[in-house]
Amino acid sequence: MEGQAILTTPLAHAVGVWIGALLTLMIFSFLYKDNPFYKFAEHLFVGVSAAYWMTVAFWTTLIPNLIARLWPSSMGSVLPSAVGNERNWWYLVPLVLGLILLTRLIPRIAWLSRWAMAFVIGYAAGTNFTRYLQSDFVTQVQSTMVPLYEPQGTLMATIGYTFSQIVVVGGVICAVIYFYFSKEHKGSFGRAARVGIWVLMAAFGASFGYTVMARISLLTGRMDFLYNWFIGANW
Amino acid sequence: MKRTIPLLITFAVGLALIVAMFIPHVPFYELDGMFSVFYDVIAVFAFILGGGNLLKVHLNKIQNKRRDWKYSIVTVSGFFLVLAAGLLKIGVPDGWSGGYQAPGSLFKFLYDATFQPLQATMFSLLAFFVASASYRAFRAKTKEATILLVAAFIILLRPTPLGYYLTYWLPEPLRFLHIPNLSTWVLSVPNMAGQRAIMIGIALGIVSTSLRLILGIERSYLGSEGK
Amino acid sequence: MAEAEKTEKTEGTEKKGTFVEKMGSVDRRIIFLLIGLAVLIPIIIEYTTAIPTSPLVQNLFDKIESLPPGSKVLMSFDYGPSTVPENQPMATAFTRHIFEKGHKLYLMALWATGPRQSEALIEDVISVEFPDKKYGEDWIHLGYKAGNQGLINTLLSDFTAMYTTDLDGTSIDEFPMMKGIGSLTDFDLILGLGSGFPGTKEWVQFAGDPGDIPVGGGTTAVMAPLLFPYYPRQIVGFLGGLQGAAEYEYALIKQYPKYEEKSRLASTSMGPQVWAHLVIVAFIIVGNITFFIERSRRKRY
Numbered sequence: 156m157e158g159q160a161i162l163t164t165p166l167a168h169a170v171g172v173w174i175g176a177l178l179t180l181m182i183f184s185f186l187y188k189d190n191p192f193y194k195f196a197e198h199l200f201v202g203v204s205a206a207y208w209m210t211v212a213f214w215t216t217l218i219p220n221l222i223a224r225l226w227p228s229s230m231g232s233v234l235p236s237a238v239g240n241e242r243n244w245w246y247l248v249p250l251v252l253g254l255i256l257l258t259r260l261i262p263r264i265a266w267l268s269r270w271a272m273a274f275v276i277g278y279a280a281g282t283n284f285t286r287y288l289q290s291d292f293v294t295q296v297q298s299t300m301v302p303l304y305e306p307q308g309t310l311m312a313t314i315g316y317t318f319s320q321i322v323v324v325g326g327v328i329c330a331v332i333y334f335y336f337s338k339e340h341k342g343s344f345g346r347a348a349r350v351g352i353w354v355l356m357a358a359f360g361a362s363f364g365y366t367v368m369a370r371i372s373l374l375t376g377r378m379d380f381l382y383n384w385f386i387g388a389n390w
Numbered sequence: 391m392k393r394t395i396p397l398l399i400t401f402a403v404g405l406a407l408i409v410a411m412f413i414p415h416v417p418f419y420e421l422d423g424m425f426s427v428f429y430d431v432i433a434v435f436a437f438i439l440g441g442g443n444l445l446k447v448h449l450n451k452i453q454n455k456r457r458d459w460k461y462s463i464v465t466v467s468g469f470f471l472v473l474a475a476g477l478l479k480i481g482v483p484d485g486w487s488g489g490y491q492a493p494g495s496l497f498k499f500l501y502d503a504t505f506q507p508l509q510a511t512m513f514s515l516l517a518f519f520v521a522s523a524s525y526r527a528f529r530a531k532t533k534e535a536t537i538l539l540v541a542a543f544i545i546l547l548r549p550t551p552l553g554y555y556l557t558y559w560l561p562e563p564l565r566f567l568h569i570p571n572l573s574t575w576v577l578s579v580p581n582m583a584g585q586r587a588i589m590i591g592i593a594l595g596i597v598s599t600s601l602r603l604i605l606g607i608e609r610s611y612l613g614s615e616g617k
Numbered sequence: 618m619a620e621a622e623k624t625e626k627t628e629g630t631e632k633k634g635t636f637v638e639k640m641g642s643v644d645r646r647i648i649f650l651l652i653g654l655a656v657l658i659p660i661i662i663e664y665t666t667a668i669p670t671s672p673l674v675q676n677l678f679d680k681i682e683s684l685p686p687g688s689k690v691l692m693s694f695d696y697g698p699s700t701v702p703e704n705q706p707m708a709t710a711f712t713r714h715i716f717e718k719g720h721k722l723y724l725m726a727l728w729a730t731g732p733r734q735s736e737a738l739i740e741d742v743i744s745v746e747f748p749d750k751k752y753g754e755d756w757i758h759l760g761y762k763a764g765n766q767g768l769i770n771t772l773l774s775d776f777t778a779m780y781t782t783d784l785d786g787t788s789i790d791e792f793p794m795m796k797g798i799g800s801l802t803d804f805d806l807i808l809g810l811g812s813g814f815p816g817t818k819e820w821v822q823f824a825g826d827p828g829d830i831p832v833g834g835g836t837t838a839v840m841a842p843l844l845f846p847y848y849p850r851q852i853v854g855f856l857g858g859l860q861g862a863a864e865y866e867y868a869l870i871k872q873y874p875k876y877e878e879k880s881r882l883a884s885t886s887m888g889p890q891v892w893a894h895l896v897i898v899a900f901i902i903v904g905n906i907t908f909f910i911e912r913s914r915r916k917r918y
Contacts, residue, residue: 162481162494162495162496162498162499163493163494167499170503171499171502171503172503174503174504174507175502175503175504175506175507176507178504178507178508178511179507179510179511182508182511182512182515183511183515185515186515186518186646186649187646194458194461195461195464196508197461198461198462198464198465198468199464199465199468199504199508200505200508200509200512201444201465201468202444202448202464202465202466202467202468202469202472203468203469203471203472203500203504203505203508204505204508204509205440205441205444205469206441206468206469206470206471206472206473206476207472207476207501207505208437208729209437209438209441209473209476210472210473210475210476210477210490210497211476211729211730212433212434212437212729213434213476213477214476214490215729215761215763216430216431216433216434216763217431217434220427220430220431220763221431221434232485232486232487233486233487234487234786245424246428246431248428249427249428249431249432250431252428252432252435253431253432253434253435254435256432256435256436256439257435257438257439257442259439260439260442260443266392269392269393269396269611269612269613270395270396270399271432271435272396272611272612273395273396273397273399273400273403273611273612274399274400274403274428274429274432275429275432275433276400276603276611277399277400277401277402277403277404277407277603277604278403278404278407278425278426278428278429278767279429279600280400280404280599280600280601280603280604281403281404281405281406281407281408281600281604282407282426282766282767282770283596283600284404284407284408284596284597284600284601284604285407285408285411286766286822286823286826287592287593287596287597287822288593288597289822289826289827290821290822290826290847290851291589291590291592291593291596291822292590292593292594292597294826294850294851295586295589295590295593295846296590297850298586298846298850298851299586311563315566319575319579322579322580322583323579323582323583325583326579326580326583326584326587327583327586327587327590330583330584330586330587330588331587331590331591333587334587334591351587352534353533353534353537354580354583354584354587355584355587355588356534356535356537356538356541356584357537357538357541357576357580357581357584358541358580358581358583358584358585358588358842359538359541359584360537360538360539360540360541360542360543360545360576361541361542361545361576361577361580361581361842362581362839362842363538363541363542363545364541364542364543364544364545364546365545365838365839365841365842365857365858366520366838366839367517367520367524367542367546367893367894367897368545368546368838368858368859368860368890368894369703369837369838369839369858370513370514370516370517370520371517371656371889371890371893371894372702372703372837372838372858372859372886372890373510373513373514373516373517373699373700373702373703374514374517374518374652374656374889374893375656375660375702375859375886375889375890375893376510376514376701376702376886377510377511377514378653378656378657378660378889379660379702379886380507380510382657382660382661414774419771419774419775422767422770422771422774423764423767423770423771423774423775423778423779425767426764426765426766426767426768426770426771427763427764427767429764429765429767430763430764430765430767431763491732491733501733505698506698509697509698509699510698510699510701512699513699513700517652517656517893518648518649518652518653520897521648521649521651521652521893521896521897521900522645522648522649524897524900524901524904525643525648525900525901525903525904526645526904528901528904528905529904529905529908530905531908539901539905542901543898543901546894546897546898547894547898548860549666549668549860549863549887549890549891549894550891550894550895550898551666551891552895552898570669570671574671574672574673577673577842577845578672578673578845578848581842581845582845582846582848585842585843585845585846586845586846589843589846
């Protein structure tokens, strides 16, 4: 079909790049001051973004994981690999719960949407309970129980190792003490909490440094795109 | 009924998933996989709810000609254009059986020309604001702020030539103070200790909240209607 | 005379104060311009920089290096277009290393936007640099499946319950490299390339820990500090942001010099990074100097 050919041509690619570049410049214009171009791009982003995620959710979840499981024979043109599969009546559960969720839009029966919310909450609570307990608590405590002395070959290396291990063990304990707000932070407890704050500040400083790196990386990507567009355009 | 059934659902689902961890056999491990797909399907309906709400707000704005109503036309138009392109598979070479993002499709074109540059640029704006915040707000007013600043400095200087030349001359016994080595130490010792403490705190919080939700002690998600 | 001196001193201090005040309240658009130039100029002059490998990244490199040829490596694309500058160089560096060692590469995604990025990898790296690698025997594209961490949970016990076909709809039974894959425990290494939820953390929590499977990967710089508690017991190693990707490229080039020209994506992008870091450090120093001067002036008067 003609429509297919048009969108894969170099002209279509060039038009797409120009649209992308102009939208990028419109967003960047906000750095000077708020203006209609930025507002246009911002509002476009909201609409396009919502539709994009809805479309992706429809084709990657709703069709293969709901419609295809309940009505596999109807998937002939859309998902041929599903035709011939057995119907799975269990998938009526998410269909009903999903439709119930939409009752949130009707104030009189909005209370029904709690049933769908309850499933979501129960799922999240049940999954997270065991995994966070194992990976983020038990194993973390286990990993903190490290030998404070272990010969490392040279004296300096051994001193360095011991110092580091003391900082790790002491730092974790003091920082956890800081988070215990049921007891007043005074005396030795308060001093330990203070050390905990210092350790947390070091962690936040490292996070800040990495956050700067992350943001600059994204800016580099955009600047690279704009530069290539500028030098590649036939002015 | 308005509160009892949701509490029972939360209890049953939460308990089934916890039991599935300890009894990884039929039917529990199947429940685990099935529930995760149910969760995602319900999330799709939440997306539909969100999309519907978005349209409601912006169409209302257009109808009543509220402030910036003309931009709402842009939002609604962009929304319907992308939605139609994706749901109807406009321009997809193999028609209905082809991928909705196949090369040549209008959806892919709109993704590459609008969604991708818009999203990437929105995120990259943060770089400018981080720089502005560094200049205006990052002050070594207290001991704690100084520690934060020093740690950030070491991390920021690590990949730079300045970070290398500032300390490369240090003799062998003091090699650990060389910025690249110091950076590795800051990340894997004090940073790791702080992050681990936060992780333990969060884990305990999640465990206690999950238990409270499953046992029906925490009911805030049910709202205040129909008490 | 003394009064005249005093007035002169005050005026001098006021002038100095005005300059300090000006520095302390500089228009933020000037700051934006300086950061913009700090990123743009290195791109124009093509300034690159090599970043020596840190122990964290070296560990992961050594793990892939030490796996026997033919090992099964699962790579999950858990990111979207907004973090391509950080995550994509990781994917390309890993792919080159994996194929260089003769391992088998399984591509999948926990994010719906993941397959687009893995397709870019196939177009730019696999098809171009490794045309001898056969689809279905050396690498396979399984695509995205819904379920987030629940998907990982299911894959841990029954991989083929969720993945019955590859991305194009061909049954997995037709691919030799899918034989013997019953669960995630059949993989020798899992690499999670993430930028949020679900991501590398979920691979550690739901696959690495319960299944005792080696997990590594790469994550955006924002998430990287949060993964340090998992290292080294629960995660073999990971790439933190663009810097981590550049470190991995450095290790790859050191071991395999033939990638000197090709494997430069992250190193090239580190040029602007370095300049921007220096500018931000300068901002912080200048900002603090003006702050301390103003504070001492206020204390005095």
